[in-house]
Amino acid sequence: MPPTIQDIARVAKVSRSAVSVALGPPSYRSGTRVSASTRSRIEEVARKFGYQANVMAKGLAGGRTNTLGILWSLTGPHLSASMAENIALRSHRHGYATQLVNHLCDPAITLKSLNDFKRRGVDAVVMQDVNGVLETPGITKVLGEFTAAVVVVSTPWKTSINQIHHDRLPACRQVAQHFAASGRRRPAILTNVGPNDRKIQAFLESAAQHSMDVTNDSLMQVPNRPDLSSAENYWRTLEEHFENGRQFKFDAIFCLNDEGAVATINWLARRGLRVPDDVAVVGFNDGPINGFLNPPLASVERRDDQVAAAIDEIIFSQLSQSDSSPQRRYIPMRFAWRESAGGEGGFSISGGLS
Amino acid sequence: MPPTIQDIARVAKVSRSAVSVALGPPSYRSGTRVSASTRSRIEEVARKFGYQANVMAKGLAGGRTNTLGILWSLTGPHLSASMAENIALRSHRHGYATQLVNHLCDPAITLKSLNDFKRRGVDAVVMQDVNGVLETPGITKVLGEFTAAVVVVSTPWKTSINQIHHDRLPACRQVAQHFAASGRRRPAILTNVGPNDRKIQAFLESAAQHSMDVTNDSLMQVPNRPDLSSAENYWRTLEEHFENGRQFKFDAIFCLNDEGAVATINWLARRGLRVPDDVAVVGFNDGPINGFLNPPLASVERRDDQVAAAIDEIIFSQLSQSDSSPQRRYIPMRFAWRESAGGEGGFSISGGLS
DNA sequence: CTGAAAGCGCTTACAG
């Protein structure tokens, strides 16, 4: 029903191959060429017919499908979903469709999805490393089979695959520094362990270095309860931790997501503790309402837009050129001061870091 | 490199067509059949080889690609992104890949994307109607060309395409009823106009019916400022509206998203107005932290999970059977009471609605 | 019940 390369060839009075070459990317011109005049004639006819190459045929015959595969963890606080959306939007601007897969941090799903991308002729892949999914055997090999591939990692990875190091640790240290610099003494960090171990360590080490009171109690573990929202989960964790009138002794809490921080502030309020006067609270991810909460919620800014821009740049430059020397980018998250953190903003941004 | 149908055929000592038929869905068996014994032999070989059909070849030859296209508006408050993610996850459970496109509420992009889905062999489509995107000429026709298609609409649509009516209006009326029943007299609704006109009307009409004071001022327009977050935008709108000491006279505000409601509460607090004592506030979308805000934020529950389940059911039943009589579902949003709305919960849910 | 053949719409060597 839609016009094929055959139709264009007939009307333009050339062979099908001429059409293919004329309409394809410069790379098709290898060995074979079409004169500028026939080329523009072909383009004219194609435009008139509204010709769009059949993607499956192109892919099957060895050409590009103009498809980007996105392999992301979309569960949990919604920000990761908006990240995927950002990448998809940029991809479409380049004329690329996107296939979206939630790898759920599962190595088996990850590998299976990458192979599925191959069978589907996906040209390039961007994937997020979570929970060491990249350790999956064979993953480097299959990533290498795509025309372009980028991984977003929280820890540098020892391969030649393009990577963006989206570093959480400097921000964790900044939070500790800010607490110390603004006079807090008894810090705590509230999160689920496993994926967050390095953040926990960075925060607590930095807190200890600044002579704060770091004890075993400073880490309050939030269990994994996928049926609960983060807020609910944090709230219950605090309830369980301090039931039977057990003393709450902290003056600064770092929550590893904003929802949990909101719940924490609420919980503190019901205990008669004020934020930031009695307890400083900092969240993570810096959601768009943080500035309008009461008190405004300090957080860690992800800078996902920068990550998306870097992905865009790497993928589409390698997709258009044949030069594909491995690329590396570094994008650190950073502490975003607001009143809930206590003290003053300028303090930690300049003084605190100097 | 990966095994082809040819390889399987050779080892199983049958023809390629036999393999195709044996491994394909029941529909392939039309006219042609394979004995149970050869079939299981073929399946055995395929399993041993880890055979996965090449999707592009399948699609090109007229078969299914096991791909679902998702055409959604992903901008704005992040909830829509998590909706797309929900659909994608369900799709993968059925062995279907997903192509995600943000149609940005633009008719041209919508039509272009649907055609692109066709060229790519996408089997089924689910799309969200926003801003009357479905009015685009030719859209019914192209939707009909897919094996299955579902649209999610806020107003019933007069075609035979499968549709899910995700109705916002009952919830808007419930909010008005609740305000009236709990003694409020001067309601306002705060939102951008255009896409929300029918919600505004439902709210204000219902408020008037319950003898509240509805005036021209009751609608406070939030301008479209895509560079601002919703919270920021609502805040500024209130500032602009009541600058120069202009009197704030409302005792109940309905904000058409939660972020805006959070900003509104913050703005009221700075004016010395308490929620809900002086002003009742209700948001929209019922985000996961609403219950942990101070005061807990009443809202409108979208029930997106129900919508996703309905999409799943319709799409994949039509994809597996050839029966495809048009389906319709009705899923109303509903008012979710919390303290910011004033009065009492049971009140509006039972008494308020009776 | 099974196999040989044509064809889906492209790309890419390979001759001219």
Place this chain on the structure above:
DNA sequence: CTGAAAGCGCTTACAG
């Protein structure tokens, strides 16, 4: 500089 041909890996009539 251009065209005829083979082939990508499948599905689906169509003969046997």
